[in-house]
Amino acid sequence: MKFRLILGAALALALAVPTAASATTLIASGSVAAQPVLQALFNGYHKAHPGITFVYTANGGNAGVKDVQSGRSQFAGQARPPLPSDAGTTYVKGYLDGLCVLVNKQNSLHSLTISQLGDIYAGRLTDWKTFPGAHLTGTIDPYGRDANGGTYNFFSQAVLQGNPPGGNVNALSSDGLIANAVKQDKYGIGYDGLAYTRLLRPIKVAGIPCDHANVASERYPLSRYIYYVLPTGKADPQVTKFIDWARTSRAAGGIINNSGGVAVFNKKPPKHHKKRSTRR
């Protein structure tokens, strides 16, 4: 009997501790693609407001929205625009992200149009000799993300008109694996977030280079917004405060730009910011 009492007390304690702390723990979930930037923002916000901590589960944007609808998460990160199935949630534009198209060092191609890119990823254009600029003859090996993840959905929507990619696309499970595969395969082509372009040379899409400035101005065709998803009318004031900070403050802008995103709404950092112009 005594043992049971102790067990009960221990259980109650174990349950009570997280509840007591949850006054300042914000729970979020969603996009895998947005995770690096969001995590950097969480760390930055925690430094400025030590009372507030974050738990982020990168279970995918669609699952994150479901979590917000059911109340399991207080907000979600999402890499696609709202759909009718997202009822009861409000989408807030956070920052911009660009998908760059990468080729191997031995490939001298410098530009592709969206429709050429679509033809490559649908398996209609299959040889590099179709592109004289490539100075390469051989079957194209397209690499893409597997169906897990907003990056795949964004690419399908922006390049393939919502269709799935052709059977000749190698589906890899992370952005890093795509960069690695293109680096090792002379005939490879892949797409990756802005943060990965330091490893490989991105080519122009529709004549526009994939860089920070062109993504920021949305001239680059494969730019997309990362959204914060909130429960409509029921957002926690602490969450709203964080999102306002992340969207508008100069500090958050610097964090976004340094962790692979492109800050849009944040107050501009002072001019001496050299890092931005060298990022490619």
Next chain:
Amino acid sequence: MAPRWTDARTGRLLGALVCAVLLTTASMLLFVLVQGWPSFAHNGLHWFGSGGSVDVQIRNIFLSGETGTHPVYTFHAWPLVWSTILITGGAVVISLVISLFVSAFIVEFAPEPIRAVLRPVIRLLAAVPSVIYGLIGVLVVVPFIGNHLISQSARASKAGIISLSGYSLLAAAVILTVMISPLMVAVFSDGMRTVPSGWVEGSLGLGVNRWRTFWKIVVRTARPAIVAGTVLAAARAIGEAVMLAMVSGSVGFSPNPGDGWLFFVEPSRPLAPTIIKNSEELSSPPMHATLFAIASVLLLSSALFSLVGWAAKQPMKKYGVRA
């Protein structure tokens, strides 16, 4: 005062723990089957058949749950099943042969110092996490196959259908072989060491050489251990997911033996990696059922392996050593 831990009490407690293990296993099996049932109910035996592109089916299943119209369950898993059979079967057969020879060397022919080194090394290899093999596959094996074994004309012949870029049956089976052979060698050589030395010495004393003695006496006697090791390795192979997701090519394509040797470098995707690759889509109810249906097929196949292994061992028990 009587001892608190009497034999009877210890026996009951341990018995209860074992029952808890059995109960957990049974309830897990039941849970997975119940969750996956809608997928089987809608497709019947066609679930295992072929027809249409399995990747398109997966996408339609997922979207039907997301957009909220009535759910779609049509799913013909043959390309995934075929890929699982080819990769697992290939790896088990290759490692069975390799492991028999390696165990023969360790048990019968290796000088003591080499044996002392080999044994711990093999045990270490058996315990290497599979994601490490996956990384080696992606960084070494796949680029080697892609850049050196596949000709330009071969790539061109499949252009627009599949990419022959090194992510292939061959890469998957080779790495899986490296993964499961140490397990087999460990179990085989343990079994072979328990063969009574009198039997071996008797054979040698009659003038039979060591090679023949090994096959006729040691291997025959150790058959139950060989079956046990093979079953264990096959169970590990069929459940392997992370490494295969990285190197198999991850395309729902059925490699075609009619393509000659190109068959070996064609990409595919077995069942277990399909679960990993689509785990994010669990939020869609029909996708949830489909993934659990895949999981129950994997669980039941592992159970079947154990059963077959047990059945195969029965007639051998009479003469062989126990394993």
